[in-house]
Amino acid sequence: MFSSEKIPVKGKIIDVTVPISPFTSVFPGDPEPSIEKFLTLEKDGCAVSSLGFGSHTGTHVDAPSHVLKGGLPVDSLDIGSLMGEAIVLDFSGIFGALTGSILDEAYPVKEVIESSSNIPILLLKTKVSFRKEEDSEISGSQAEKSDKRRELEESPENSAYLDASGAAWIVRNGFKTVGIDGFSVDSLSSENLPAHHMLLSNNVNIVECLDLKTVEEGMYFFLCLPLRIEGCDGAPARALLISYL
Template sequence: MIGKGSEEMFSPEKIPVKGKVIDITVSISSFTPIFPGDPEPSIEKTLTLEKDGCAVSRLIFGSHTGTHVDAPSHVLKGGLPVDSLDIESLMGEAVVLDFSRRGGALTGSILEDVYSKRKVLESSSGVSILLLKTKAPFQKEEYSETLGFLAGKSDPRRELEASPESFAYLDASGAAWIVRNGFKTVGIDSFSVDSLSSESLPAHHTLLSSNVNIVECLDLSSVEAGMYFFLCLPLKIEGCDGAPSRALLISYS
């Protein structure tokens, strides 16, 4: 929505465009890993330059394909759809925390310990976005193949039940810590902020019921822990429970 806050939101003072731009978006293609049960992505040419004088494609994919934003309506009855989200809360100063050597639940105490050790935060009081780098980078084929996500036909829960500590995720206390510390958005480089073996999705419920945006399937493989400016723009799809998004980081150096 273009309104009173637009000039402030896009002011040069708030967006440090002089830094290096890092694209942390997972591309959508016919080979993009998907969560089992989600619609398989398809890109089909319907018009071509040779025959029709212009190129047009038919796109088929789920609302949670590739890098995407979860809207509250994803898990909450009566929750806001993605086109009603406050877009300003999806941009701002962000901290990337590295949990790529850790598996299992990210509890509130674990988040507090790692967050407090980043001394760069002492000079910044405007951090509104938390990004979690884990050992589940999407561009690596072995991640998709190991958990059978590429075709979306096998169930990752079985894999994680056999090895529940394989991948990092937020437990209820970790999600509560994020809410308590005033973050507006949390992002992760895996399919879910919750354990993939979870059916109740406690982190989703805690975060989305507290108006904390969730961004999933980021590509943080080439990103070092530290401070950045974050931009994430979900497609404006009316009444939808989520939407694919373009996500960028801008470094401060």
């Protein structure tokens, strides 16, 4: 699937990774990230930090073992399926479920056929986009700002998600990876996670918490490298888009 000859090395590189810090918003109930000094230059001659965060912190990849009994852990994923030509679709004007019919109507079939017969990666830009611009309008301490920003991002009216039909559309159209800028491909209020189950049981990778706020709809080359943590249900990742000239 992946061919190094297809990387448009002369294109603009766009980092679409949400950075991890003590103020990074996390899914409700997940561990809050912490970064603490363990060794210091002044005392020890070198700097080493102690890191603490959940496996689904910041931009991250969900492994099948996240929701499927006996599913593959993140270190066993086919890394090649997280690289390749990608199409970004902008649903920032839609709130609620992204159904199969909505995806079908938005997918530019003619342009895709002219560009490539097989686009393996679909990225969904929604209203969330981890809008850091809200920070300037929020008063209070850093912790208070983080809490208020999280409330904004988690509000149902500010999020779009895949329903079962939308996830089935992605599987049916042969995508190998789907990414979204929200905390979850499913509704934040969902308990049975139908999109997760549909995608991961059909070997479709899930990348969540992408930072797509400056990314325009269109075609790109996508690279996403999750940390190789043995036996884990997911891992933070560095994700990049490379634009075509």
